Structure formats: structure tokens, C-alpha cells
Amino acid sequence: MIIDCDVHHYVNSIRTLLPYLPLRWQRYVEESGFQGPAPSPYPKGSPYAARIDAMPPAGGIPGSDLSFMREQLLDRWEIEYAVLHCLYNLWSVQNEDFALALARAVNDWTLAEWLEREPRLRAAIVVPINNPELAATEIDRLGEQPGFVEVLLPVRSDAPYGRRRFRPIFAAAARHGLPVGIHFGGTPGNPITACGWPSYYIEDHTAMSQAFQAQVVSLVCEGAFEEFPELKVVLLEGGFGWLPGLMWRLNKNWKGLRREVPWVKRLPSEYIREHIRLSTQPMEEPEDPKHFLTLLEMIGSDDMLMFATDYPHWDFDSPDHAFPVRLPADLERKIFSENARAVYRLPSTASLAGATAK
Amino acid sequence: MIIDCDVHHYVNSIRTLLPYLPLRWQRYVEESGFQGPAPSPYPKGSPYAARIDAMPPAGGIPGSDLSFMREQLLDRWEIEYAVLHCLYNLWSVQNEDFALALARAVNDWTLAEWLEREPRLRAAIVVPINNPELAATEIDRLGEQPGFVEVLLPVRSDAPYGRRRFRPIFAAAARHGLPVGIHFGGTPGNPITACGWPSYYIEDHTAMSQAFQAQVVSLVCEGAFEEFPELKVVLLEGGFGWLPGLMWRLNKNWKGLRREVPWVKRLPSEYIREHIRLSTQPMEEPEDPKHFLTLLEMIGSDDMLMFATDYPHWDFDSPDHAFPVRLPADLERKIFSENARAVYRLPSTASLAGATAK
Numbered sequence: 001m002i003i004d005c006d007v008h009h010y011v012n013s014i015r016t017l018l019p020y021l022p023l024r025w026q027r028y029v030e031e032s033g034f035q036g037p038a039p040s041p042y043p044k045g046s047p048y049a050a051r052i053d054a055m056p057p058a059g060g061i062p063g064s065d066l067s068f069m070r071e072q073l074l075d076r077w078e079i080e081y082a083v084l085h086c087l088y089n090l091w092s093v094q095n096e097d098f099a100l101a102l103a104r105a106v107n108d109w110t111l112a113e114w115l116e117r118e119p120r121l122r123a124a125i126v127v128p129i130n131n132p133e134l135a136a137t138e139i140d141r142l143g144e145q146p147g148f149v150e151v152l153l154p155v156r157s158d159a160p161y162g163r164r165r166f167r168p169i170f171a172a173a174a175r176h177g178l179p180v181g182i183h184f185g186g187t188p189g190n191p192i193t194a195c196g197w198p199s200y201y202i203e204d205h206t207a208m209s210q211a212f213q214a215q216v217v218s219l220v221c222e223g224a225f226e227e228f229p230e231l232k233v234v235l236l237e238g239g240f241g242w243l244p245g246l247m248w249r250l251n252k253n254w255k256g257l258r259r260e261v262p263w264v265k266r267l268p269s270e271y272i273r274e275h276i277r278l279s280t281q282p283m284e285e286p287e288d289p290k291h292f293l294t295l296l297e298m299i300g301s302d303d304m305l306m307f308a309t310d311y312p313h314w315d316f317d318s319p320d321h322a323f324p325v326r327l328p329a330d331l332e333r334k335i336f337s338e339n340a341r342a343v344y345r346l347p348s349t350a351s352l353a354g355a356t357a358k
Numbered sequence: 359m360i361i362d363c364d365v366h367h368y369v370n371s372i373r374t375l376l377p378y379l380p381l382r383w384q385r386y387v388e389e390s391g392f393q394g395p396a397p398s399p400y401p402k403g404s405p406y407a408a409r410i411d412a413m414p415p416a417g418g419i420p421g422s423d424l425s426f427m428r429e430q431l432l433d434r435w436e437i438e439y440a441v442l443h444c445l446y447n448l449w450s451v452q453n454e455d456f457a458l459a460l461a462r463a464v465n466d467w468t469l470a471e472w473l474e475r476e477p478r479l480r481a482a483i484v485v486p487i488n489n490p491e492l493a494a495t496e497i498d499r500l501g502e503q504p505g506f507v508e509v510l511l512p513v514r515s516d517a518p519y520g521r522r523r524f525r526p527i528f529a530a531a532a533r534h535g536l537p538v539g540i541h542f543g544g545t546p547g548n549p550i551t552a553c554g555w556p557s558y559y560i561e562d563h564t565a566m567s568q569a570f571q572a573q574v575v576s577l578v579c580e581g582a583f584e585e586f587p588e589l590k591v592v593l594l595e596g597g598f599g600w601l602p603g604l605m606w607r608l609n610k611n612w613k614g615l616r617r618e619v620p621w622v623k624r625l626p627s628e629y630i631r632e633h634i635r636l637s638t639q640p641m642e643e644p645e646d647p648k649h650f651l652t653l654l655e656m657i658g659s660d661d662m663l664m665f666a667t668d669y670p671h672w673d674f675d676s677p678d679h680a681f682p683v684r685l686p687a688d689l690e691r692k693i694f695s696e697n698a699r700a701v702y703r704l705p706s707t708a709s710l711a712g713a714t715a716k
Contacts, residue, residue, distance in 0.1 A: 159554040160561075192552050193572035194565060196517040199580060202615040203518075206575050206608050207552060210568040214551035217564050222557065241606050244649070245599025248642045250564045256673060257560040269645065284606045286656065287627065291602070294652050298644065315614060 001080035001350065002319055003340040006183070006236045006279045006308035007073065009114055009123075010063035011036075011088045011106065020105035020112075025098060037089035037102075038187045042201035044314070054312035062312040066117060073311045074120050077319050080337060081346050082311075083149060084123040085183050085236065086110060091129050091154050092187045099128035103138055107148070115147035122344065124152035124181050132165060136172035143176030149344040150179050154186025155211040155238060162215075162222030174228040179277070179343050182215055184208050184237035212238030213246050216276060220250065223263035225271045232343050234277045237310060241284040244298035247272055273301045277343050279308035280335065281317040289324040302331050306340040359438035359708065360677055361698040364541070364594050364637045364666035365431065367472055367481075368421035369394075369446045369464065378463035378470075383456060395447035395460075396545045400559035402672070412670035420670040424475060431669045432478050435677050438695060439704050440669075441507060442481040443541050443594065444468060449487050449512050450545045457486035461496055465506070473505035480702065482510035482539050490523060494530035501534030507702040508537050512544025513569040513596060520573075520580030532586040537635070537701050540573055542566050542595035570596030571604050574634060578608065581621035583629045590701050592635045595668060599642040602656035605630055631659045635701050637666035638693065639675040647682040660689050664698040 011017060014036050018026055028034070050062035054072065058065055073079060090102040103126045110123045125148045127135035142148050151173045153161065161170075161182070173180045185208075191197045193207045212235050225231060247269040254261075254268050264271075286292050299305075309316055319336070327335065340346070369375060372394050376384055386392070408420035412430065416423055431437060444464050451457040461484045468481045483506045485493035500506050509531045511519065519528075519540070531538045543566075549555045551565045570593050583589060605627040612619075612626050622629075644650050657663075667674055677694070685693065698704070 155553070157553045160551060160556050161553070163557060188554070190552075190554050191548055193518060193576075194548075194550050194552060194569035195513070195515045195519070195572040195576070196546070196548050198518050198572070198576050199521060200618050202608075202611050202618055203575050203579050205611050205615070206604070207572055209603070209607060210571055211552035213568055214553040214556070214565055217561050218551075218553070218556050221561050239603065239607055241603025242600050243603075244644065244653075245567070245597065245601075245603065245642060246564070248599050248644055249567060249597055249640070250560075251645070252640060252643055252673075253560050253563050257563070260558050260560055282607070282610060284603060285610055286602065286606055287609070287658065288656075291652070291656050294649070294656075295602075298646075298649050298652075300645065315610075 001337055002077060002307060003337045003346065004073070004079050004082040004309050004311070005234070005306045005340045006281060007082040007084055007311045008063045008087055008313065009069070009084045009110065010061050011086065011109070012060045012064045017102065017105040017109060020108045021101055025101040028098060038092035040187060040204070042204040044201055049314050050312045051314055051316050066114060069311070070118070073309065079120060080349055081120055081122055083344060084110065084114060084121055085152055085181065086123070086126055087183070087185055088126070089185070089187060090126065094130065096128060096131040096134060099130060100134045100138065103128050107138065107142055111145070111147055122147060122149045122346070124148065124150035126152050127169065129153060129157060132168040136168040139169070139172035139176065139178070143172065143178060149346070150181045150234065152181050152183060155182050155184055155208065155215060156186030156188050156192065158188040158190050160214050160218030162218030162224050164222070170224055170228055170231060174231050177230070177345070179232035179234050181234040181236050182212070209239045209242050213242055216246065216272060217250060220268045220271050221261050221264060223261070225275045226263055226265065232275055232277055234279065234306070234343060236279045236308070237281060238278065239282060239284055240278045240280070240299065240305060241295060243278070244295070269300070273304065277304055277306055277339065280305050280322065281308040281310040282315045283317050283322050285324050292324045296331070302334050303339055305335045306343070307336045359695055360435060360665060361695045361704065362431070362437050362440040362667050362669070363592070363664045363698045364639060365440040365442055365669045366421045366445055366671065367427070367442045367468065368419050369444065369467070370418045370422045375460065375463040375467060378466045379459055383459040386456060396450035398545060398562070400562040402559055407672050408670045409672055409674050424472060427669070428476070431667065437478060438707055439478055439480055441702060442468065442472060442479055443510055443539065444481070444484055445541070445543055446484070447543070447545060448484065452488065454486060454489040454492060457488060458492045458496065461486050465496070465500055469503070469505055480505060480507045480704070482506065482508035484510050485527065487511060487515060490526040494526040497527070497530035497534065497536070501530065501536060507704070508539045508592065510539050510541060513540050513542055513566065513573060514544030514546050514550065516546040516548050518572050518576030520576030520582050522580070528582055528586055528589060532589050535588070535703070537590035537592050539592040539594050540570070567597045567600050571600055574604065574630060575608060578626045578629050579619050579622060581619070583633045584621055584623065590633055590635055592637065592664070592701060594637045594666070595639060596636065597640060597642055598636045598638070598657065598663060599653060601636070602653070631662065635662055635664055635697065638663050638680065639666040639668040640673045641675050641680050643682050650682050654689070660692050661697055663693045664701070665694045
């Protein structure tokens with residue numbers, strides 16, 4: 001049984017959300033001509049960055065049709081659970097009240113039209129990151145709803161998430177025992193690299209792993225894991241080939257510079273192994289396949305990686321040939337289901353024969 | 359014999375450079391109250407980020423005294439050659455003519471007070487990066503001077519160096535057969551991470567490797583190595599633990615997205631192995647030392663790493679215990695001298711007994 005920890009359901013258009021918006025904001029959408037949040041500055045080579053076969057036959061954009069998602073993903077691959085991450089880019093909306101209204105609408109739509117219709121689905125709570133206090137109210141509103149198993153943030157932000165102003169989001173997640181998922185994407189306005197704006201989507205996509213590195217360093221160095229000792233942070237779609245090198249560099253710097261951050265009491269790699277989890281997609285593919293297992297050894301923990309397909313995106317990893325090598329059976333079970341089961345606190349369905357069938 | 363490919367000589371103050379500035383700019387310094395370029399926004403834990411024993415007994419700041427550098431570095435470690443990189447941050451000066459005047463002054467001072475006094479020293483040409491055409495004039499002025507073996511750029515820039523506006527710098531370097539060295543540092547104004555400004559120097563220092571990753575991706579994706587097939591780019595003080603993961607991710611993305619960058623004709627890792635070189639300091643230290651050799655295997659070329667001490671900085675790597683494991687003899691020779699000898703075209707001094715003595 002597979003737990004797919006990164007699947008995307010899409011809002012077809014702002015009209016999809018209107019029934020879930022209060023009257024005030026329905027009027028605002030109409031009067032302001034709001035068409036939807038900002039797109040990525042890099043066109044992605046295919047509409048919605050999707051697999052060419054992911055366009056639902058009944059209409060709508062890829063990822064917008066539950067029946068077709070059942071057919072292409074849940075049934076086809078016998079998925080035990082899939083965790084939905086809605087990438088509606090409400091994070092780009094600067095009106096904080098409107099951003100909150102959109103977040104609530106997305107979450108209520110997710111609950112009514114996805115979670116309540118399909119028992120294999122779970123979802124992350126989307127929140128307005130430009131106002132962490134408002135974000136916390138949304139986490140408190142839904143944090144005990146069993147369909148929601150995570151809080152979702154985009155990896156790109158205008159300041160790294162360890163900074164103090166974001167603390168209310170992490171405090172709220174910790175209060176409800178939810179992990180914080182940090183996902184590829186976001187359009188905060190600042191450049192995607194440490195050296196400004198590159199020209200192409202291939203660079204944007206490759207650079208995204210730098211944003212993940214920055215968030216990990218910030219959370220460790222700002223003491224987030226000392227403040228929230230139970231908190232887990234799941235990095236979604238950021239790869240993991242960069243992780244050993246980052247741990248080595250940060251460990252070394254901590255040895256030389258720890259006086260600057262006295263609240264960081266242990267080796268950074270210890271916090272990382274305890275608190276960080278990573279989705280496997282897009283799978284790292286070493287040129288020499290035997291290096292894949294060494295990479296896992298360098299990562300130094302069997303508990304960190306969690307399988308994801310990233311359905312319906314163009315770089316979908318299919319469960320049957322996602323990994324460049326055969327994994328040891330124990331590790332395979334951990335990566336394909338048990339690590340995600342632990343982080344998202346998902347009950348086992350193994351004893352409920354047929355419960356996950358259509 | 360050791361070739362140390364990253365050593366820093368420091369300008370004590372703007373007064374050091376006055377004799378090398380034209381009268382117009384001497385007056386400008388006086389009238390404008392210019393005290394020197396912008397400092398880093400992150401205090402570095404020790405003055406000039408230097409070893410505590412690096413303050414010259416005769417006065418001045420660390421790295422500003424040739425005799426003391428001979429004693430602490432060149433003689434102490436029997437250095438065959440050391441390549442000087444002057445980190446006078448003239449890149450932060452927005453007046454392009456003044457930035458050029460400062461670059462010329464730094465280069466002329468380097469030639470007169472360092473290279474002409476010590477045959478073991480070589481240096482990189484510093485240039486005003488805010489105007490690549492002016493930068494090219496400085497490279498043309500000194501490109502055939504045998505003391506200068508490289509062009510120096512700071513790794514932090516307001517746009518990645520592959521972008522077309524920087525092409526004149528790379529064209530000039532290629533014209534004179536010089537490698538371009540890209541060094542830790544710079545203060546271009548945009549944040550050091552893909553997620554904005556972190557709070558601490560430990561984060562700034564760790565994040566710097568992201569800037570190196572961004573420059574490599576940009577140079578490959580913008581076709582710089584197709585345009586300059588002989589060009590070598592040396593990454594100085596950026597580490598190398600991130601390199602395999604970056605190659606894997608970029609290779610995979612190129613397979614999926616190459617239509618966007620049709621001038622990139624080969625696997626990105628092929629360009630990287632052929633054109634990129636990396637200094638070893640600060641040395642990556644895997645938690646399990648045996649992973650160090652695997653990391654070198656993953657890098658997949660014995661020609662890429664070049665030893666550096668980073669004298670006089672706080673994270674100095676001493677030649678006798680820089681590496682966490684014993685290297686095979688051939689590889690050791692390549693890393694400690696032959697790779698740098700090839701890139702910088704340094705003649706062998708082995709037959710000139712005593713030529714490198716004081």
C-alpha cells in the first residue's frame with residue numbers, strides 16, 4: 001500500500017470558489033475584476049505544468065476532477081492515502097483579509113468536494129502567509145478536523161520561515177499536532193536565487209531546491225525546533241540530494257559560530273534528522289545508480305523520505321519505477337508508507353479489507 | 359609542493375590606494391568622505407573574519423603585511439604558488455567610473471606591492487561588475503601581465519552571471535585565456551537566500567553555497583560554455599558537497615525541459631565537469647569520513663578540486679589536516695597542485711631548486 005504525500009487538486013477558476021466566499025468577497029471579486037492569483041514568472045512548458053494525459057475528459061484543468069483523479073491515480077496505483085496540496089497561489093494576494101477569505105474558501109471547498117467524497121484523501125490547510133496571525137486563526141478553525149493533516153506553506157517567501165514574525169504559524173501547527181508542509185512554489189516578489197532572477201524555467205525549477213535549503217537553515221538557526229520539540233516540517237518537491245552537503249556545511253559552521261545562536265544546542269544535523277521530512281519527487285537520479293543508496297546512507301536516517309507522485313504534474317514519479325535501484329524491503333516500506341503514516345498520523349487500513357476500494 | 363588557490367591580501371584603508379588613484383579620484387575620495395566600500399550586513403564574529411593569530415605584529419589588518427604572510431603561510435607551509443584574491447568590496451560602489459578607478463588602483467597596488475616583491479604570488483584582476491564593458495577594459499589592460507592569472511567576481515550579484523549583460527566580462531577573460539574566479543561574498547542589495555534575508559552570519563555563510571549553485575546553473579543554461587569552449591570558472595570558498603545533487607537535478611530537468619534552452623547541447627554535468635573548478639576550503643566534512651571519498655566519486659572527476667587555505671580567514675584549512683581522510687597519492691597531487699597548475703597555467707618550479715625560497 002502506498003501513501004502518496006504530494007498530490008494536487010486544482011481550483012478551476014475563481015468561480016469554483018465563489019460559493020465558499022462570504023457575500024462581501026463575492027462582490028469584491030466581481031467589482032475588482034479579480035481573475036485569480038499571480039502566475040509564475042516562468043512559463044512551464046505545458047499548461048498547468050501537467051502531464052499531457054492529465055486533462056480531464058469531462059472538462060476543467062488537470063487535477064480539478066475527482067473521478068478522473070481516482071482513475072489515473074488512486075485506483076491505478078492502489079493508493080492507500082493521498083495528501084492533497086492545493087497550489088492556488090493566494091499567497092500572492094496582498095489584501096490580507098481577502099487572502100484569508102480565499103484560504104478559507106479553498107479549505108472549505110477541499111473539505112466539501114474532495115475529502116468528504118473520497119476516504120482515501122487527506123489535505124493540508126492553506127493559509128495567508130502575509131499575515132501569520134490570521135494564518136493561525138485558520139489553523140485553529142480546522143486543526144482538529146480529521147481530514148486536514150498538515151499546514152501548507154510555499155517554499156518561496158519574502159523572509160525565511162525561521163524569522164520571528166512567522167512564529168504564530170508554527171505555534172498553531174504545533175498546538176494541533178500538525179506538521180508544516182513546505183512546497184515548491186510561491187511568488188513573493190524577491191528573486192528565486194541568491195544572485196537575482198535567472199532567465200528560464202529550467203533554472204527556476206533547479207533553483208527551487210535552494211529555497212528549501214534556506215528554509216531548513218533558518219528554522220534550525222532561529223531555534224524553531226527548540227521552541228516546538230514535537231514539530232515536524234515536510235519539504236515537498238524540493239529533492240534531497242542537497243541534504244548531506246547542507247548538513248556538513250551547517251554543522252561545520254555551527255562548530256565555529258555557535259556563539260551567535262546560543263539557542264541552537266545540538267548539531268544542526270540532529271535537529272534536521274529529527275524534525276525534517278522530505279518527499280521523494282522529483283526523484284534524485286545519480287548518474288551511477290549505486291550512488292543512490294550511498295546518498296541515503298549520507299542522509300543518515302531511514303525515517304526522513306516519503307514517497308510522492310506529484311500527480312498531475314509533468315515530472316510525475318510513478319510508483320513502479322520511481323527509484324533508480326531496488327530498495328531494501330524495510331526501507332521501501334518506510335518510504336512508500338510508514339514514514340508518511342507516522343508524520344500525518346494516518347490509521348492503518350490494512351485490516352479493513354476493501355475499505356479503500358471505490 | 360602546494361598551490362594555494364585562495365589567499366587574501368587586504369587593503370588597510372582607502373589611504374593605501376590613494377597613490378594608485380588618478381588625481382581626480384584622490385580629490386573625490388577627500389571631498390566625498392569615502393571611507394571604503396560597504397561592509398557585510400552580517401558581523402562576522404571576529405575582526406575581518408580572520409584567524410585570531412593573523413593580526414600583523416607590525417600593525418595593519420590581517421592579510422595586509424607581505425612579510426607576515428610569508429612567515430605564516432608561504433614559508434610555514436612551503437607554498438609553491440598562492441593566488442591572491444583581494445576582497446576590497448568595490449563591487450558595492452555604484453559610481454561606475456569610480457568603481458573602475460578603484461579596481462585599477464587595487465590591481466596596480468597588487469602588482470607593485472605584492473606580485474613584484476614575491477615570486478610565489480599570483481593574483482586575480484578585480485573589476486567593476488556593475489559595468490561589464492568597463493570591466494572588460496580592465497581585463498584587456500592587464501590580461502597579458504603574467505602576474506595576473508584570473509579574473510575575480512564576487513559570487514553574489516544582482517543577476518546571475520550567465521545573463522547576457524555579463525557576457526563582455528567572460529569574453530574578455532576568454533580572449534586572454536584567463537579563468538574566471540567566483541568568490542564568496544559581495545553585497546549587491548538583493549537577499550542572500552531564495553527566501554529573503556536571514557538573521558545571522560551563520561546563515562549567511564551557509565547560504566553562500568546557494569549563490570554558487572545559482573551561478574553554475576545560470577552559466578550552463580545560458581550557454582556560456584558553448585560560446586567560450588575554453589573557459590574555466592573557478593568557484594572559490596563555496597564548498598563542493600552540493601555539487602552532485604545539483605548535477606542530478608539539473609540533468610533531470612534538462613532531459614524534461616531542454617526545448618526551452620536549445621543551445622544547451624549536452625548534459626549539464628558534462629559542461630560542469632569540463633568547465634567548473636572548485637576550491638576545497640571550507641572543506642566539507644561528512645559525519646562519516648568514508649563518505650568523503652564517495653562524495654569525490656559522485657563528483658565524478660579528479661580534475662575539479664583545488665586546494666586552498668583561505669588565509670587569513672577564521673575558517674583557514676591547514677594543509678596537513680584539511681582532508682578528513684587520506685587521499686590516494688595521485689588524487690592528492692592533483693588537488694594540492696596539478697589541477698590549479700593547469701587552470702592557472704603556472705610553470706613548474708620543481709627543477710628550480712631554491713627559486714621559491716625567501
